[in-house]
Amino acid sequence: MTDVVLDGVDKVYPGGQMAIRNVRLRIDHGELFVLLGPSGCGKSTILRMIAGLEEITAGELWLNGALANDLQPRDRNVAMVFQEGALYPHRTVKGNMMFPLEAARGDRTAATAKVVELARALGLSTMIDRLPQTLSGGQRQRAAIGRALIREPSLFLLDEPLSSLDAGMRTELRVEIAALVRASGTTTVYVTHDQVEAMTMADRMGVLRDGVLEDVGTPEQIYADPATVFVAAFLSNPPINLLQATLWAVEGEGMMLDLGSQRLALPWDDPRASWLITHHGKPVIVGIRPDMLAPIAPGSPAAPGTTLSGQVRALEFHGHEWLAYAEAGMPTVDANDIGATRPPDPPAHSEPAGLMARLRTRLHRPSFTDETPQEKHAGHHRRSDLLFRIASGDRPNHGDHVALTVDLERILLFAADGRRVTPVQR
Structure with a gap:
């Protein structure tokens, strides 16, 4: 093992x-450890630099306490599995x-016994004498993983090994891979663009965007307490x-979130209030996951500043639940x-050029009650919809007006530059 x-x-x-x-x-x-991010964000580049397949332009790479910038790949005791497995076509699985x-x-008898044992662990015992072209995609990937692990490397690198497989095979293999590398105790860096793979496999994970590491933590930490608005959106299914x-800051009421046509209020005794006061009068981004919204029965009372409302525009059936889109008139x-x-760690309170002006312009858009063409929201995947979840069989109808109570303790608040307003707990 290595760090x-x-x-x-x-x-x-x-x-x-x-x-x-x-x-x-x-x-450690x-x-x-899983590196997660969209295509082209630099995940595979980091993996290749660790393996020694790409030179580092600046900075230092340390492997097990030793500087490794100039180490040749063969001297790093690293095993790597690529997206397509890259098996030798003329050789059997064995x-x-x-x-x-x-x-x-090494000793051939001992090596053969080791291969047979690992093939059994990978579920390849019955196909150990078959050539790669006779195997399914999942079987080829397992064989490639076996070839990498058989060396007992100190560091195991996997570059999107499941991305070319169908959904069912990905689900099966991600469980097998996670169990196998944990059983071996090998330090592992796994690259993927699939948030489900990252969330279900990782001990810890890092989210990359445009070559910048935006957040690092356990899956639970990053999901519940994301450092940036991009991380919150990327780790959200259904979308946040x-x-x-x-x-x-309103005396006697608390911190008021003015959403244009609607408002939410955080009381002064909310632990976040002392941080939010410094953003008085400033634009912020409010993140509300669909499970933070719950429909209120018609006629039921609701405390002021704790609900949002809209008109149901679309419904999606997902078997165990419905997803509803409500036009709410909020930008x-x-x-x-x-x-x-953006470069990492900008000076305090700095923002990308022109962004504040753009946000101010958006904040003064007319609400949905005005006769304004819908194109005003072009580029937003849900226009001014609120997306919320409802139990199967409990759904409203198209065109119904719904009131939604908001779990204010769990909402996420971001500054105009996309960073969290309140401290991120790690």
């Missing part, structure tokens, strides 16, 4: 393309798994509601437009 430390690592390609920006990360002994042991010139608001935010391609 991995990236200290201020940059990667700049010829032509000035910056792929990785000042990444600082520690991966025996940890299954031959592929034997290859690293043959190259090491992101609403534009202006924050006002929404696209997380991809907020804080993109």
